[in-house]
Amino acid sequence: MHRLLKLGLLSALAALAGCDSPETKNAGIEAQLPDLDPFPSTYQAPPSEPLLIRNATVLTGAGEQLDGTDVLTVDGKIQQVGQNLAAPANGRTIDASGKWLTPGLIDVHSHMGVYPAPATSNHADGNEMTSPVTADVWAEHSIWPQDPQFEKALAGGVTTAHILPGSANLIGGRGVTVKTVPSVTVQGLKFPGAPYSLKMACGENPKRVYGGKGSAPSTRMGNMAGYRSSWIDAAAYKRDWQEYLDKVEQNDPEAKAPKRDLKLETLMGVLDGQIRIHNHCYRADEMAQMIDMSKEFGYTIAAFHHAVEAYKVAPLLAQHDICAVMWADWWGFKQEAFDMVRENIALVDFANACAILHSDDETQIQRLNQELAKAMAAGNEMGLAISRAEALRWITLNPARSLGIDAVTGSIAAGKNADLVLWSTDPFSVYAKAEKVWIDGALRFDRSQPQLNPTSDFNLGILTPAEDRP
Amino acid sequence: MKYALQFLLALVCLGVNDSLAESLLLKGAKVVTASEAGIYEQADILIEAGRISGVGQALTPPTGARVIDVSGKVIAPGFFNADTQLGIAEIGAIESTVDSTTENPRITASLRVADAINTSSTLIPYNRILGLTHTLVQPVSGKGLFAGTAAVINLGRQGQIIETQDAAMVAYLGETGQALAGGSRAAAMALLREAIEDTRDYASNREQFTRGERRPYTLSRHDLEALVPVVAGELPLIVHVHRAADITRVLQLGRDYQLQLILAGVEEGWRVADQIAAQQVPVIIDPIVNLPLAYETLGARLDNAKLLHAAGVTLLFTGMSWQNTHNAFLVRQSAGNAVANGLPYEAAIAALSANPARVFGIDGYGELKAGARATLVVWSSDPLEVTSVVEKVLIDGDDIPLVSRATRLRDRYYRRLQAIQSSGS
Structure with missing residues (x-):
């Protein structure tokens, strides 16, 4: 076992056994x-020179707008945010x-x-529609890193993008957080240290897919x-x-590890608080049922x-610290x-619940800023006075x-x-x-230098031999 | 609060429809006319009896006219989305509310969407208060290459929303046509030629056909009847087609049979823009489409609109993306992105108004000028900007209350959230 993997095991041991310290040993x-991390991230940020971005209108992501502000990055990290920062000695200033x-x-x-482009059936790997509970599948095993999207x-x-299985199943499998960088392998995209998620789905999709069969x-x-019987199995697992860990702890020679079950292992990760539930759920009443469950x-x-009806239960979401x-x-x-309602996001925010805008779409992910602008404008039209920074x-x-x-990310700090x-x-x-x-301080996209920007293998010579797809 | 005031006004206005008779002067807005006059930085618009009687500086209102100061605002024609299923699709996944297509192989060209349009659809008020006043309602491919005839509707509340019940015939080629024809684009072209030639034969020999003295045709009598004006070159034929090679073949077909073509989809149009322009064929595109989502759209790119326009092609817009029906109004966001990617601003406005008006012959709509219908929208700012909001919608002079099912839901829950917050504090 290599080191990373061992760390995963120790933390699992601590979590399972309720120990105070992962250092727990037995004689x-x-x-x-x-192994809780069998497909570890191999992402590494390319080396980057120090960078000073000078005199920008900065929206920090944490609710502030800082006019005429400088941001200094060193070794892939934001080092300083302020005014009139000194230019780095051996770096660049923009x-x-x-x-x-x-x-x-x-x-x-x-x-x-x-679900990459082209959207053909041979590449459609997002829904394991063969059983309503497929907690054992992992989205990262379906990702085609050459997807030109x-x-x-x-x-x-x-x-940063969170890639999820689809919503055909009650429990659809693990999601994974990635960086939008070119990579030949999926491991090379994976966001180091990001927790796994589990996709669940309420409502019409699972009942249509399986009811239809x-x-x-x-x-x-x-x-x-279906969900509840799965959680009962997970609790038993x-x-x-x-019990096994207790026996190990007591040096019981009868201690025998249970047979691994990939489905239940993932569900147990949720019960242990290590895997985060991201739950496809449109209707307000169903969100309330899921919370009780x-x-x-x-x-x-x-x-x-x-969460199309999140505005109807926004206080409930706020109370349970659940994002919509x-x-x-x-x-x-x-x-x-x-x-x-076009004011959904603004109303959830108004109720002091955690509001998030997502795309779930290959067109909208290219302009989340415009989607955000519409959501803000709808709120402001009804008088909620939401600033750009917020x-x-x-x-x-x-x-x-x-x-x-x-x-580690999500704001300029x-x-x-x-x-x-x-x-x-x-x-x-x-x-x-x-x-x-920039990702981790490395310039990954520059509109003024299109020839340097990433282009998928798929794009090369696909229109004419000499041309890349635009 | 502003929203509460709007709500009260809406209650007052609901069911009361006397705004048609009054004279109205909209004073001092920037006016995007979509006509030869271009853009007025500041102008007045005088409206009488549902029509525009003048656009210009310092117009004098007739006695008794309502005068509204709209300085700082922008007025543009109500927008047009050239490919929606408005009125024929209420909830996508509920088949009983969707009439855009049929599985019945006997009905192809004779499907007339006007027969199925629900004037009470919730999508109509939703979209009109967001700036969309007209659309081409297109049928979607069923079992034949011909989907049926598309209708032009307005989104007014006068009851008579269908403006042209047979505005164009709709056909599908490309991958859809290939599948419908049994697995080859060449088979689809053969079927299309056969249908055209059968229609011609039928049109010149109706009496013999009725007497049973004509060879059998591939289509039913009603389908053939629907195609007669198409093969006569009187009714436009909208062909959904995507890749450059297919576009070229459709253009050839149009020349061979002297059809009045309109192309839809056209993601690779930029590669053959000169050919499309030379044949004076208008195109219906969603300018935001830039991904190779199918092998026939490998060349999709964000400056397709710019390149087609530069070649001299007449543009009509749809969008945004697959939400082109429930959010048909978002065609303006697609248009804004076309401008962001190089299309001249006024060309984008024309693609949302004057161009479809001309292509489908919608009398009095599409340009803001004296004599035109008073179908216009007052925007808080640039109508192509995503943060701009609608402040007033007139359709044929009717001052539309800014109320929809969605605004009712919003207001109900906002009141509840406010009550919770005030009781909690």
């Missing part, structure tokens, strides 16, 4: 524990007068790579029965491991996705999306929080990763463009 038997600087945008709901998201200022679930009550089994929900992940205006494609949180710090990566976007003008304008995008 005789060593616990045989599963004059950002008239331009706007934001953190790299975060899309908390994407299917890039698992990644570079378009990057060009729109998205530096004449199997369970075919109703919303069938949906609930966790008990088995607990989480209490029944003792886990927490990070976010409800799509929403579109600016999508509606009407099914019954559970019929009660959309609204920007919905696509930066709030999604970072829901993904458990807010300590000293010590955080230098994930930055320089905008040609006010990013709330339809005419604004991301001019430069």
Whole structure:
């Protein structure tokens, strides 16, 4: 076992056994524990020179607008945010007068790579529609890193994306957080240290997919029965491991590790608080049911996705610290999306709940800033007086929080990763463009140098032998 | 609060429809006319009996006219989305509310969407208060290459929203046509030629056909009847087609049979823009589409609109993306992105108003000038800007209350949230 892997095991041991310290040792038997990180990230930021971005209008992502402000990055981190900062000795300085600087945008709901372009059936790997509970599948095993959608998201200022399985299943599998960088392997995209998520789905999709095949679930009550019986199995599995660890702790020679079950291992990770629930759920009443169920089994929900009716239960979401992940205006494609209001995000924010704007879409991920602008404008039209600085949180710090990566990205603050976007003008304008995008201090997109920007293998020579896809 | 005031005004106005008769002077806005007059930085618009009687500086209102100061605002024609299913699709996943297509192989060209348009659809008020006043309602491919006839509707509340019930015939080629024809684009072209030639034969031999003295045709009598004006070159034929090579073949077909073509989709149009322009074929595109989502759209790019316009092609817009029906109003966001990627501003406005008016012959709509219908929108700012909001919508002079099912839901829950907050503090 290599080191990273061992660290995972120790933390699992600590969590499972309820020990005070991962240093816990025992004299005789060593616990045989599963590797919790078998596909570790191999992402490494390329070396970058110190960079001073001078005199920008900075939206920090944490609710502030700082006019005429400088940002200094060193070794891939934001070192300083302030005015009249000294230029680094052996670095670059960019004059950002008239331009706007934001953190790299975060899309908390994407299917890039698992539903890539071209959208053909041979590449459609986002829904394991063979069983309503597939907690054992991992989205990262479906991602095609050459999906040309990644570079378009990057060009729109998205530096971090959370890739989820689809919503056909009650429990659809693990999601993964990635950086929008070119890579031949999926491991090379994975956001180091980001926790795993688990996709669950309420409502119409699971009951349509399985009800249509004449199997369970075919109703919303069938949906609930499906989740609950899964959590009961997970609790039993966790008990088995607990008993095993207790025996190990007591040096019991009878200690025998339970047989690994990939489904239950993931569900146990949720019960242990290591895997975060990202739950596709449109209707207000279903969100309330899911919250009660989480209490029944003792886990927490990070976010409800799509959440078209979040405005109806915003205080409940605030009370339970659950984020609502929403579109600016999508509606009407099914019954559970019929009660959309364009003020949804603004109203959730008004109720002091965690509001997030997502794309779930290959077109919108390229311009999350415009979607944000619409959501803010709808709120302001009804009189909520939302500033740009406050609204920007919905696509930066709030999604970072829901993904458990807010300590390292999601805002412009000293010590955080230098994930930055320089905008040609006010990013709330339809005419604004991301001019430069840095990830961990490395310039990954530069509109003025198209020949240097990433292009997927798929694009080469596809229109004519000498041309790349535009 | 502003929203509460709007709500009260809306209650007062609901069901009361006397705004048609009055004279109205909108004073001092920037006016984007979409006409030869271009853009007035500041002008007045005088409206009488549902029509514009003047656009210009310092107009004098007739006695008794209502005068509204709209300085600082922007007025533009109500916008047009050239490919929606407004009125024929209420909830996408509920088949009983969707009439855009049929699985019945006997009905192809004779499907007339006007027969199915629900004037009470919730999508109509939703979209009109967001700046959309007209649309081409297109049928979607069913079992044949011909989907049926598209209708032009307005989004007014007069009850008579259908303006042209047979505005164009709609056909699908490309990957959709290939699948419908049994797996080859060449088979689709063969079927299309056969249908055209059968229609011609039928049109010149109706009596013999009725007497049973004509060879059998591939389409039903009603489908053939629907195609007669198409093969006569009187009714436009909208062909959904995507890749450059397919566009070239459709253009050839149009020349061979002297059809009045309009192309839709056209993601790779920029590669053959000169050919499209030379044949004076208008195109219906969503300028925001830039991904190779199919092998027939490998060349999709954000400056397609710019390149087509530069070649001299007449543009009509749809969008945004797949939400082109429920959020048909978002066609303005697609248009804004076209401008952000090089399309001249006034060309984008024309693609949302004057161009579709001309292509589909919508009398009096599309340009703000004396004599035109008073179908216009007052915007808080640039109508292509995503943060701009609608302040007033007139459709044929009718001052539309800014109320929809969605605003009712918003108001109900906002009141509840306010009550919770005030009781909690």
